[in-house]
Amino acid sequence: MTDTINLRLYRKLYLIRKAEQTIIDNYENDEMKTPMHMSAGAEAIAAGVCLALGSHGQMLSSYRSHGVYLANTEETDLFFAELYGKSKGMAKGKAGSMHLSSVETGYLGASAIVASTLPVAVGAAFANKRKGSDSIAAVFFGDGAVDEGDFWESLNLACVLKVPVLFVMEDNGLAVHTPASRRHGYESIDNIVSQFNCSVFQSDTTDVESIYELTCRAIESVKKDGHPSFLHLKYYRYLEHVGVHEDFDSGYRSRKEFEEWYARDPVLLQREKLLTDGYDEAEIRGLERAIDDQISRSVKLAQEAQHSDKNEIYRDLSA
Amino acid sequence: MKRSISYRQALNEAIVEEMSRDETVFIYGIDVADHKRIFGTTKNIPEKFGGDRCFSTPLCEDTLMGFGLGAAINGLRPINVHMRVDFLLLAMNQLVNMVSSYRYGAGGRLKVPLVIRAIIGRGWGQSYQHSKSMHSVFAHIPGLKVVMPTTPNDAKGLLISAIRDDNPVVFIEHRWLYDAVGEVSDEDGPIPFGVPNVLRAGTDLTVVATSWMNVEALKAAEILEKHGVSLEVLDPRTISPLEDAAIVESVMKTRRCIVADNDWTFSGFSAELASRIYSSCFGVLRSPIERIGFEFTPCPCARPLENQFYPNAINIIRAAERLLGMDPVDLSGEDFYSYENKFRGPF
Numbered sequence: 001m002t003d004t005i006n007l008r009l010y011r012k013l014y015l016i017r018k019a020e021q022t023i024i025d026n027y028e029n030d031e032m033k034t035p036m037h038m039s040a041g042a043e044a045i046a047a048g049v050c051l052a053l054g055s056h057g058q059m060l061s062s063y064r065s066h067g068v069y070l071a072n073t074e075e076t077d078l079f080f081a082e083l084y085g086k087s088k089g090m091a092k093g094k095a096g097s098m099h100l101s102s103v104e105t106g107y108l109g110a111s112a113i114v115a116s117t118l119p120v121a122v123g124a125a126f127a128n129k130r131k132g133s134d135s136i137a138a139v140f141f142g143d144g145a146v147d148e149g150d151f152w153e154s155l156n157l158a159c160v161l162k163v164p165v166l167f168v169m170e171d172n173g174l175a176v177h178t179p180a181s182r183r184h185g186y187e188s189i190d191n192i193v194s195q196f197n198c199s200v201f202q203s204d205t206t207d208v209e210s211i212y213e214l215t216c217r218a219i220e221s222v223k224k225d226g227h228p229s230f231l232h233l234k235y236y237r238y239l240e241h242v243g244v245h246e247d248f249d250s251g252y253r254s255r256k257e258f259e260e261w262y263a264r265d266p267v268l269l270q271r272e273k274l275l276t277d278g279y280d281e282a283e284i285r286g287l288e289r290a291i292d293d294q295i296s297r298s299v300k301l302a303q304e305a306q307h308s309d310k311n312e313i314y315r316d317l318s319a
Numbered sequence: 320m321k322r323s324i325s326y327r328q329a330l331n332e333a334i335v336e337e338m339s340r341d342e343t344v345f346i347y348g349i350d351v352a353d354h355k356r357i358f359g360t361t362k363n364i365p366e367k368f369g370g371d372r373c374f375s376t377p378l379c380e381d382t383l384m385g386f387g388l389g390a391a392i393n394g395l396r397p398i399n400v401h402m403r404v405d406f407l408l409l410a411m412n413q414l415v416n417m418v419s420s421y422r423y424g425a426g427g428r429l430k431v432p433l434v435i436r437a438i439i440g441r442g443w444g445q446s447y448q449h450s451k452s453m454h455s456v457f458a459h460i461p462g463l464k465v466v467m468p469t470t471p472n473d474a475k476g477l478l479i480s481a482i483r484d485d486n487p488v489v490f491i492e493h494r495w496l497y498d499a500v501g502e503v504s505d506e507d508g509p510i511p512f513g514v515p516n517v518l519r520a521g522t523d524l525t526v527v528a529t530s531w532m533n534v535e536a537l538k539a540a541e542i543l544e545k546h547g548v549s550l551e552v553l554d555p556r557t558i559s560p561l562e563d564a565a566i567v568e569s570v571m572k573t574r575r576c577i578v579a580d581n582d583w584t585f586s587g588f589s590a591e592l593a594s595r596i597y598s599s600c601f602g603v604l605r606s607p608i609e610r611i612g613f614e615f616t617p618c619p620c621a622r623p624l625e626n627q628f629y630p631n632a633i634n635i636i637r638a639a640e641r642l643l644g645m646d647p648v649d650l651s652g653e654d655f656y657s658y659e660n661k662f663r664g665p666f
């Protein structure tokens with residue numbers, strides 16, 4: 001199988017979708033005692049942006065972090081071990097679903113306080129600039145985060161200091177259950193952000209290749225213009241705000257809306273593209289099987305692993 | 320070699336020396352590089368190290384704190400300055416939700432060498448938003464170290480330690496101490512955290528004081544000595560970590576104790592200290608521990624009210640007399656540190 005961009009993107013998409021399906025299938029067993037903010041529907045953003053960032057890229061995100069973690073690392077052992085709260089997790093069970101990280105591969109962390117990783121990304125980007133590194137720091141955040149002071153402060157500071165940071169707004173139009181129309185006293189965030197010394201890129205595509213290409217342009221702009229880029233990407237949140245279930249019967253949104261978006265589901269769309277690109281069904285199935293096996297092994301390892309000993313509570317507080 | 324320098328100069332020297340030694344150190348915050356140079360403590364630093372390593376910023380405390388966190392986990396050693404601790408309160412989200420716990424949440428694979436300098440203390444009718452101390456609040460948070468130097472030597476040695484520390488350190492400076500002059504010895508280098516400093520040896524009563532209250536305690540000791548009373552004055556220097564062995568040892572010897580904290584007493588550091596001393600010195604104490612601190616009100620503006628708000632040497636003297644069962648000594652003719660004589664406005 002020739003390793004094309006589209007294949008690499010599909011591998012990430014499928015891994016995220018399948019890992020989250022595995023969470024859904026196992027969540028009722030009450031072994032993963034951590035709040036799940038699922039990435040279902042947003043896979044193309046994590047996959048496209050992370051691939052475009054390359055191996056030197058750095059990223060931070062919100063608590064809706066499964067997609068970013070998996071797109072960045074493509075590993076599932078530490079991932080599931082952390083969700084199961086076991087000693088083999090990246091934080092030995094102290095972080096859980098809302099604070100995933102993979103420092104070694106550039107994922108500097110996730111936070112459960114809305115908008116709180118934006119300033120951290122600006123600081124990380126400042127350090128990269130000072131060190132003369134070509135690394136771009138990206139920060140993923142929701143449309144709720146732009147309501148917060150830290151969003152505006154970070155945007156402003158990044159533009160004043162001209163740091164190589166990529167703001168990635170994952171816009172699902174909802175903060176928990178409250179729509180943007182109840183929260184945003186303006187027409188277009190893109191217009192406002194474009195008044196800053198910052199390049200704005202916007203799309204509501206679910207095509208991961210387009211997101212990848214748009215991100216490459218946003219990164220080029222950071223490098224060329226020496227100021228931040230703002231990448232505004234729309235998506236539809238498939239599941240409830242937190243938890244593994246659908247919630248189309250709650251009254252605040254309709255299944256019809258979901259169906260419209262699902263008709264261009266990023267994972268299915270990319271699979272079709274691979275077929276059009278000349279990969280055959282068996283090849284794709286092979287790739288999917290390998291990922292299925294990887295995930296099964298990781299879940300088994302996580303289930304069998306020990307919890308950290310009680311003294312773990314004291315470790316890692318101070319260097 | 321010993322030299323006499325001011326507290327302000329001590330801070331400046333610590334920063335300059337560390338910035339020269341380690342090019343990852345940088346200092347930033349609101350008005351850090353303007354001509355007033357944070358009460359003179361960043362004097363010559365922009366000229367010497369350039370605008371990349373010492374710069375004034377937009378007014379966005381919370382983001383500035385998170386910015387420091389991001390730079391720290393990515394290899395730099397930031398110093399973030401707050402002209403008043405009250406402004407640092409806008410950064411409590413980043414400080415308490417992010418900075419303090421970031422290494423923990425990352426399973427120890429990151430370090431956070433971040434110094435947060437915050438200035439406290441009286442000024443020219445500052446009232447209630449430019450006068451807090453807040454060290455108890457910061458010390459309440461696991462993962463934050465809290466340092467509060469009183470002497471120029473401690474200011475320098477502890478700031479060097481703070482900058483070299485791989486963990487977040489809140490460094491609290493009292494603005495009335497900036498003009499205090501004391502000896503520093505260049506050989507000493509960094510001063511380790513957690514070790515109290517005996518500012519004055521004595522036998523009858525231990526006063527544990529923080530920040531400016533040490534100046535008041537030393538004044539009280541000087542006056543009471545004339546009346547045959549010997550106070551021992553101890554400065555914990557760091558609020559967290561707090562190693563209380565030296566304090567306990569002192570109280571075991573004097574069997575009486577006053578805690579004079581530069582803060583409100585209710586739910587404060589003085590309560591923490593008193594509780595520890597009670598548990599370690601139970602049965603040895605000859606009288607209950609007295610706690611002295613701010614009146615439990617916001618700080619008022621007008622001078623007579625402000626004087627009522629802040630404790631001073633007279634409060635310490637009167638408390639000592641009570642604990643020792645003495646009649647009040649005559650204080651007429653004593654020269655107390657007077658705000659009016661030493662400090663003028665406009666700020």
Ligand SMILES: Cc1ncc(C[n+]2csc(CCOP(=O)(O)OP(=O)(O)O)c2C)c(N)n1
Nearest residue numbers: 064112113114142143144145172174175176
């Ligand atoms: C500072 C803060 N306020 C409130 C909350 C509660 N809360 C959790 S997620 C959320 C909505 C955030 O929406 P958005 O940024 O759009 O992210 P999404 O969940 O849609 O990915 C809220 C209000 C929080 N975690 N942090």
Ligand SMILES: [Mg+2]
Nearest residue numbers: 142143174175
């Ligand atoms: Mg949202």
